[in-house]
Amino acid sequence: MDKKERMEQLADELNRYAYEYYALANPTVSDKEYDKKYDELVTLEKETGIVLSYSPTQRVGDVTLPEFNKYSHKAKLWSLDKAQSVDELREWHNRNIKFINDYNKTSSEKLPDIKYVVTKKFDGLTLNLTYNKEGILEAAATRGTGEVGEEVTAQAKTIKRIPLKVEYNDVFEIHGEAIMTKEAFEEYNKNASVPLKNLRNGAAGALRNLNVRETAKRNLSAFFYDIGYNQGQPFTSYQEMLSFIKEKGFPVDEYIKVCSNMEEIEKEIKFIEEIRFDLNYDIDGVVIAVDDIRTRELLGYTIKFPKWAIAYKFEAQEATTTLIDVIWNVGRSGRVSPTAVLEPVELAGVTVRRATLNNMDDISRKGVRIGAEVFVRRSNDVIPEIMGVVESSLEKSTEINPPSECPACGGHLILDGAHYFCDNTLACKPQLVKTIVHFASREAMNIEGFSEKTAEQLFEKLDIKSISDLYKLKKEELLGLDKFGNKKAENLLNSIEKSKDCELYAFIYALGIPNVGVKTSKDLVKRFKTLDGIMNANLEELLEVPDIGEIVARCIVEFFKEQLAVDTINELIKLGVKPYYEELEIRENFFEGKTVVVTGTLKNYSRTEIKDKLESLGAKVSGSVSKKTDYVIAGEEAGSKLTKAQDLGVAVISEGDFEEMIK
Structure with a gap:
């Protein structure tokens, strides 16, 4: 075997290993063996002066490009029409039904009943890849006008999930969305001199950066969902196309639902809206597309959009507003944290008036100032976060200064790392009140009828100084508190007494x-x-x-x-x-010592109940599926965990199977 043949062999092997590692989460070689072959390939490239276009060494991004070249797509990349209400979707659906019915009245070759494929609408940057007859990635380009984009081949190669070579002998173009995950975003921002403001800009800025080293640092991901041009066998359905994309090793989102009517579509929209903020990447809606390719061809296009697909848009996750003030709050741990007071703004369906500012380091790094316009982002169900400032609004803004004393008790503040703490733990109200509330909470001492308002009264009127003082309370003391009568006082004292056995x-x-x-x-x-x-x-x-x-x-x-x-x-x-502590005697059973993951909705157990049941059997309950998982209990509407279990060959059992196994 000559050196070039050996290079081809190594490139094929390393690309396969990378696919197994990144796409399947099932590596077949050790890191040491991978590194050894990778180093051999690097040495051969230096010796021969040859670098294969699909070599894994091209993913490093160790290059700065002089300029962007224009790239003409082989097939147009269409925009999608948008619906922001279910009524608009229903109108679109009714037009499709009418078209099919009218066509079938006059044609002998009938169109099938309407069927849609529903997928997430990713909020990133459209990426179009071209593969040649040898299955090698020839070019990558941004959407641009839809007909001409910017070539970003070197940048796209830094995305580890994109295959550099596939098993296919016809020219095709595939497009999808380059995205940045929340983990990659946070990791990048840890050391960035100028932090990224949101995930979408992080992805778009990475692909449109001539310094490919910078692109590589952002650790982009991607999802693919459409073959726009194909010289090979045409597809008959969208589902067939998606299967082809997945089969060829491209990353495809696990969420793909087939719907036949508006009721099913509405159900899926509601589901995606509910999980939207739990995802580790951004979406801004769902895409509903006709499944049958022949129906698509007959429906055709408007000047701007295909008639056979539509995007349902969600409320925006990000907005800009003015930072009015910063207030400092004391937590149960004594940490004094800043909270931004904002000009009210509508964001993802709610009115936002407050936002998180983690600490003074965070404020300085993001350049946040009072009176400036700020980018506010709602990434989950907790208080939104300020991501950065609008540079042009800084002129009339003022600096944010930390407090000189505890805002709750006037006590001394100490700086520990990036955070300020009040060291007056015994008499600082927020700390003591929250400590007592936590102590009395259901999963802790379970003192029924105890609330934060009660804790505040105990602190203010009865001079409670410690959690142990709860067990010294007398009825006559409680009767002096607001809204405390005989019955309420007796009930609280009984609950406190009952909590002693815990x-x-x-x-x-x-x-x-x-x-x-x-x-x-x-x-x-x-x-x-x-x-x-x-x-x-x-x-x-x-x-x-x-x-x-x-x-x-x-x-x-x-x-x-x-x-x-x-x-x-x-x-x-x-x-x-x-x-x-009563040590349970665990009888021998299928689940003793096993790692179990529960996914989907179970009929006879809540999440807490199934977790307690499994732990009583001696099992370890995990939240994620890996090769170490022994069983996955799959209920209704099981999602990514079920898919991963199937990919890894983990034993999947139903709720019924579980009941049989523990009898």
């Missing part, structure tokens, strides 16, 4: 140890069995507990080093609090 994990969780939630509390109890065992555990012992890393372990050690914490726990025990 499960040890609930007591540990109630203490409010930083970074220790319910699951970690259960893991600690399962390992150490007793309160003393947990309190006296050292760092090495804690690190042996599954899913506890160094940060959490240090938080636990530091918490129990504090004499105040130890004194409070001892006083609670003296006052009659009796945390207990």
